[in-house]
Amino acid sequence: MEYHLDQVRHQALKQWILEVAAICQPDRIHICDGSEKERDWLTQECLATGELIALNQEKMPACYLHRSAPHDVARTEHLTFVCTQKKEDAGPNNNWMAPADARTKLHALYQGCMKGRTLYVVPFVMGPLGSHFSKVGVEITDSKYVVLNMRIMTQMGQQAIEQLGDTGVFTRCLHSLGDLSPDRRFICHFPEDNEVWSIGSGYGGNALLGKKCMALRLASYMGQKEGWLAEHMLILALQPPNSSKTYHIAAAFPSACGKTNLAMLVPPTSMPGWKVSTIGDDIAWLRPGNDGRLRAVNPEAGFFGVVPGTSHKTNPNAFEMIQRNTIFTNVALREDGTPWWEGHDDPAPERAIDWQGRPWTPQSKEKAAHPNSRFTTPAIQCASFSSEWQNPEGVPIDAILFGARREKVVPLVYQALSWQHGTFLGATLSSETTAAATGKVGVLRRDPMAMLPFCGYHMGDYWSHWLKISDELRKPPQLFRVNWFRTDNNGRFLWPGFGDNLRVLDWVVRRCEDPEHTQATLTPVGYIPTPESFFLDGLSLTPDSVRALFAVDPKEWIDALKSQDDYFRSFGSRLPQGLWQEHQNLKDRLASA
Ligand code: GTP
Numbered sequence: 001m002e003y004h005l006d007q008v009r010h011q012a013l014k015q016w017i018l019e020v021a022a023i024c025q026p027d028r029i030h031i032c033d034g035s036e037k038e039r040d041w042l043t044q045e046c047l048a049t050g051e052l053i054a055l056n057q058e059k060m061p062a063c064y065l066h067r068s069a070p071h072d073v074a075r076t077e078h079l080t081f082v083c084t085q086k087k088e089d090a091g092p093n094n095n096w097m098a099p100a101d102a103r104t105k106l107h108a109l110y111q112g113c114m115k116g117r118t119l120y121v122v123p124f125v126m127g128p129l130g131s132h133f134s135k136v137g138v139e140i141t142d143s144k145y146v147v148l149n150m151r152i153m154t155q156m157g158q159q160a161i162e163q164l165g166d167t168g169v170f171t172r173c174l175h176s177l178g179d180l181s182p183d184r185r186f187i188c189h190f191p192e193d194n195e196v197w198s199i200g201s202g203y204g205g206n207a208l209l210g211k212k213c214m215a216l217r218l219a220s221y222m223g224q225k226e227g228w229l230a231e232h233m234l235i236l237a238l239q240p241p242n243s244s245k246t247y248h249i250a251a252a253f254p255s256a257c258g259k260t261n262l263a264m265l266v267p268p269t270s271m272p273g274w275k276v277s278t279i280g281d282d283i284a285w286l287r288p289g290n291d292g293r294l295r296a297v298n299p300e301a302g303f304f305g306v307v308p309g310t311s312h313k314t315n316p317n318a319f320e321m322i323q324r325n326t327i328f329t330n331v332a333l334r335e336d337g338t339p340w341w342e343g344h345d346d347p348a349p350e351r352a353i354d355w356q357g358r359p360w361t362p363q364s365k366e367k368a369a370h371p372n373s374r375f376t377t378p379a380i381q382c383a384s385f386s387s388e389w390q391n392p393e394g395v396p397i398d399a400i401l402f403g404a405r406r407e408k409v410v411p412l413v414y415q416a417l418s419w420q421h422g423t424f425l426g427a428t429l430s431s432e433t434t435a436a437a438t439g440k441v442g443v444l445r446r447d448p449m450a451m452l453p454f455c456g457y458h459m460g461d462y463w464s465h466w467l468k469i470s471d472e473l474r475k476p477p478q479l480f481r482v483n484w485f486r487t488d489n490n491g492r493f494l495w496p497g498f499g500d501n502l503r504v505l506d507w508v509v510r511r512c513e514d515p516e517h518t519q520a521t522l523t524p525v526g527y528i529p530t531p532e533s534f535f536l537d538g539l540s541l542t543p544d545s546v547r548a549l550f551a552v553d554p555k556e557w558i559d560a561l562k563s564q565d566d567y568f569r570s571f572g573s574r575l576p577q578g579l580w581q582e583h584q585n586l587k588d589r590l591a592s593a
């Protein structure tokens with residue numbers, strides 16, 4: 001097969017495309033320009049093949065439904081590899097394959113995999129155009145669904161070709177659906193070569209390679225070399241009532257633990273005058289700025305959000321923004337051609353088609369929408385989206401929150417004693433697992449900085465990098481731990497969450513701005529709000545619930561020390577001394593409590 005790529009002026013890009021084409025043997029090559037015409041044409045093709053189903057275009061213009069293969073609905077962490085020359089550089093936190101072995105294995109799978117199909121070349125920018133933060137990637141894929149999603153999630157097409165120029169550096173992202181079998185599915189990262197090879201999955205984080213693969217795994221590796229951080233964090237801007245000051249908060253929560261919801265928070269009626277704007281909902285790139293602040297950008301241009309639980313009541317901004325130009329993956333379909341899911345404002349429909357295309361009624365045993373069903377939406381459609389997203393210098397971060405799902409033990413909010421202690425809080429984060437990755441749901445596991453599945457190098461080195469970065473900050477962010485998910489003895493959430501999480505943000509910014517007048521109690525784990533310093537008006541919580549939300553039971557924490565010790569030991573000599581020290585300090589404080 002002969003391919004004509006005269007329009008590609010970047011010689012290294014052209015050569016790479018031809019090398020890949022020689023292996024995958026597509027019938028055609030299409031270089032994406034990102035235009036609306038291209039989107040419309042690809043959409044029509046997807047409608048013809050059934051890769052997309054049109055939703056009710058009157059009620060929800062340009063909205064479509066995609067159904068994944070039933071065994072391809074979440075990230076597959078056990079099939080995800082970091083392929084560094086030395087095994088120890090990938091760390092105990094990653095699956096590892098030798099680069100040569102990975103390439104041989106995947107080469108065989110890619111051989112002829114695009115016969116009869118089109119190879120799409122998707123150039124994209126992660127980060128504000130022209131910013132020193134931003135990076136160019138090029139994804140080669142045989143999935144039109146991936147192209148359409150990448151068009152929403154990144155700045156894709158002509159603008160990326162321009163930013164790349166004739167000689168620019170780019171991340172090579174190779175993707176094929178393969179046969180979609182988990183037995184022949186691999187997501188391999190080559191951080192030393194700035195490259196990702198993925199085959200066998202069409203799902204989100206496995207296939208939209210700009211997101212988790214490039215903007216977290218490869219970027220975290222780049223960040224360590226270049227002195228910055230790539231984090232699984234939302235970014236929001238917060239303006240208190242009658243204040244001219246804007247605060248910026250970044251928050252790391254594991255998958256499906258509330259980042260999108262917090263990023264788009266709508267203040268409760270009892271807190272008028274607050275303004276919350278969204279800068280990012282999943283990934284933050286953070287670097288020390290010339291002003292001595294930690295500055296953040298959101299590298300993405302869209303939201304790939306969890307659908308179940310999204311309602312007008314819980315997240316009005318998200319609910320509104322997904323009414324147009326949105327791709328829904330694995331939701332249920334109502335008879336009027338609109339989507340439905342568990343947690344929707346509307347009651348369960350009498351009859352629907354479930355996420356696998358089967359008839360569904362409220363009596364069905366299975367869920368109508370997959371618990372990890374997703375929407376893909378342009379960020380600009382979010383009413384709270386901030387133009388600061390395009391700020392090439394990023395926004396200065398005042399506070400970083402580490403959050404997770406913990407039914408027991410962990411209070412609603414507490415503040416770290418120092419940067420080193422805050423890094424320790426992030427490093428020891430643990431959370432009950434969710435449907436965002438395949439495997440059992442609700443199992444407590446360590447998920448340091450919410451980065452366990454996304455850190456592209458040895459976690460011990462990553463923590464050292466975290467500790468060191470504060471040396472370059474004149475005014476480092478204050479660090480906090482939060483937990484929206486503590487339950488009572490009947491298993492009910494103690495905290496209303498969602499909009500009311502603003503109460504926690506209020507305390508957080510007052511602790512940053514005016515710690516003298518925002519009181520806190522020093523406990524062995526950190527600073528806990530005093531009842532007087534925390535705004536609870538307008539909530540009908542019982543005094544018992546409030547006590548339970550903020551309770552620190554030294555006995556429960558002493559129990560956790562043993563597993564913390566084992567956990568830290570598993571990182572061997574690469575565990576930074578500062579974290580051992582914090583572990584010992586916590587032990588000492590608990591012993592004398
Ligand atoms: P990823 O996109 O996987 O990274 O998820 P995420 O961290 O952005 O989580 P998201 O905001 O989509 O929320 C995941 C689930 O948690 C949804 O079902 C939400 O409704 C639910 N959730 C979010 N915030 C809260 C909260 O404050 N309280 C409670 N109880 N549930 C919440």
Ligand code: SPV
Pocket residue numbers: 074075203204205206211212254255256282304436437
């Ligand atoms: C997550 O799982 O954290 C997500 C969805 O944001 S995915 O892009 O699939 O990783």
Ligand code: MN
Pocket residue numbers: 232254255256282
């Ligand atoms: Mn995420």
